[in-house]
Amino acid sequence: MNECDSYKQYLNQHGMKSTKQRNLLLLILKKIQEPQTAEKLYLIAKETDSSINLSTVYRVLEKFTEKKITIRTSFLDDKSVYSLYPKTHQHQLICLRCKKIVLLENCPLEAFQHSVEKSTDFSIVNHRLELYGYCRQCQKIIAAN
Numbered sequence: 001m002n003e004c005d006s007y008k009q010y011l012n013q014h015g016m017k018s019t020k021q022r023n024l025l026l027l028i029l030k031k032i033q034e035p036q037t038a039e040k041l042y043l044i045a046k047e048t049d050s051s052i053n054l055s056t057v058y059r060v061l062e063k064f065t066e067k068k069i070t071i072r073t074s075f076l077d078d079k080s081v082y083s084l085y086p087k088t089h090q091h092q093l094i095c096l097r098c099k100k101i102v103l104l105e106n107c108p109l110e111a112f113q114h115s116v117e118k119s120t121d122f123s124i125v126n127h128r129l130e131l132y133g134y135c136r137q138c139q140k141i142i143a144a145n
């Protein structure tokens with residue numbers, strides 16, 4: 001299976017048709033690994049496809065997020081970054097100063113989720129939790145100022 005076919009299949013699995021621009025963004029997200037802003041993804045995409053524009057990139061990313069292909073992480077200043085949806089359940093620790101994102105391996109909410117299910121009769125399928133703060137380096141910089 002060539003790369004293009006595998007994207008097509010991947011998009012189809014998520015209920016989306018493959019297009020040149022969707023495939024390209026998927027390829028970029030897979031390559032860079034780290035969460036990026038739409039603007040940054042647009043600049044990278046433009047190197048391959050000069051016809052792509054920023055609003056298309058936004059549209060594709062919104063659709064990807066809706067279909068759980070990507071996950072959008074919002075900073076408190078309204079900037080968002082996008083990355084591929086994690087294969088396993090994860091939580092993010094986000095530095096507000098340098099925008100570093102650290103993944104937490106353990107979920108602290110499982111017991112809580114079970115107790116909420118019991119008390120509300122909900123069947124909970126997912127939850128999101130992001131922790132915001134300052135990394136060690138940024139704490140030092142802030143303390144020095």
Ligand SMILES: [Zn+2]
Pocket residue numbers: 095096097098099100134135136137138139
């Ligand atoms: Zn930091």
Ligand SMILES: [Zn+2]
Pocket residue numbers: 089090091107108109110127129
């Ligand atoms: Zn969790």
